[in-house]
Amino acid sequence: MALRNDLLEDLVTNGVAIKSGDIEIGAVEIKDGTTDQRATVNDNGELKVTGGASAVSSEYVSPSDFTATYTSSTTITLSSLPISISDSAQIAFVKMVPASGDAVIYVNGSGGVTLTVSSNVVTIAGVTTPFASGDVYEVGINAQKKAFDPSTNSDMVSVLNPTYGHYTDAELLVTASDIGAADGVYLDQGAEIDMNGYNVLGVFVKFTVSDSTTNTIKLLTKHTSAGTEEFVMETAGDYIKTLGDANINIYYEFETNHTIPFIQIQSAAADVDTGGGTEGTVEIYITKGNK
Numbered sequence: 136m137a138l139r140n141d142l143l144e145d146l147v148t149n150g151v152a153i154k155s156g157d158i159e160i161g162a163v164e165i166k167d168g169t170t171d172q173r174a175t176v177n178d179n180g181e182l183k184v185t186g187g188a189s190a191v192s193s194e195y196v197s198p199s200d201f202t203a204t205y206t207s208s209t210t211i212t213l214s215s216l217p218i219s220i221s222d223s224a225q226i227a228f229v230k231m232v233p234a235s236g237d238a239v240i241y242v243n244g245s246g247g248v249t250l251t252v253s254s255n256v257v258t259i260a261g262v263t264t265p266f267a268s269g270d271v272y273e274v275g276i277n278a279q280k281k282a283f284d285p286s287t288n289s290d291m292v293s294v295l296n297p298t299y300g301h302y303t304d305a306e307l308l309v310t311a312s313d314i315g316a317a318d319g320v321y322l323d324q325g326a327e328i329d330m331n332g333y334n335v336l337g338v339f340v341k342f343t344v345s346d347s348t349t350n351t352i353k354l355l356t357k358h359t360s361a362g363t364e365e366f367v368m369e370t371a372g373d374y375i376k377t378l379g380d381a382n383i384n385i386y387y388e389f390e391t392n393h394t395i396p397f398i399q400i401q402s403a404a405a406d407v408d409t410g411g412g413t414e415g416t417v418e419i420y421i422t423k424g425n426k
Contacts, residue, residue: 305339309417350380
């Protein structure tokens with residue numbers, strides 16, 4: 136370590152001898168700038184967290200949100216909890232404020248400290264008899280395991296309705312149902328379809344033509360469940376489908392934009408009630424989903 140000549144001369148003049156080599160500082164005190172209170176260091180020279188730490192936080196803290204009281208030298212009992220505690224990871228920290236001396240914060244999983252909970256009793260391990268009757272305790276808990284991020288003071292969430300939950304399994308609507316009872320007259324196929332919560336209807340049609348011709352299906356809208364009023368959509372061409380005059384398995388997809396609460400499927404054909412012909416039949420499955 137180099138010193139300026141003038142500083143070296145001053146030190147020698149005042150009787151201070153400086154030897155060559157490293158200069159060792161025997162001790163350094165860390166103090167609070169306002170209260171002049173010294174920081175606490177353990178036997179290994181490790182700095183204890185005392186008096187509070189801005190990085191330690193939680194969703195609920197005693198005594199404002201619940202009560203934490205002394206039970207024994209290693210346990211604290213929690214009462215009047217705003218949530219149910221089922222996992223020890225929900226215990227974020229315990230701050231012990233003694234009747235005299237410095238406060239100490241014990242953080243779960245830090246510095247060899249382990250905080251566990253059973254029947255609303257918090258037990259500390261890794262510290263010898265840290266609690267005493269008459270001390271005040273501030274305990275921080277989180278609502279769910281890993282549900283809160285103290286570093287950003289924000290909730291952590293997961294998707295409760297993943298993509299596969301946006302679609303229904305295939306549902307059989309009708310089987311071997313007549314395509315139409317009279318020429319050109321539409322016939323309801325199955326019950327009305329509840330589209331609440333969905334905006335796409337998938338229709339799987341298995342058609343056996345027999346002697347019927349001009350075979351079609353269409354969708355009508357209803358604003359009320361079991362209502363007698365049915366409405367043709369303005370873009371009718373998008374909701375009337377021609378099955379044709381041959382056997383066919385075909386899939387149709389209709390979008391409702393979450394504005395159509397109920398749908399009724401109908402079908403019609405020609406040349407089914409004259410000449411002794413055999414009516415065509417349909418088998419229909421439906422699925423509902425979201426896009």
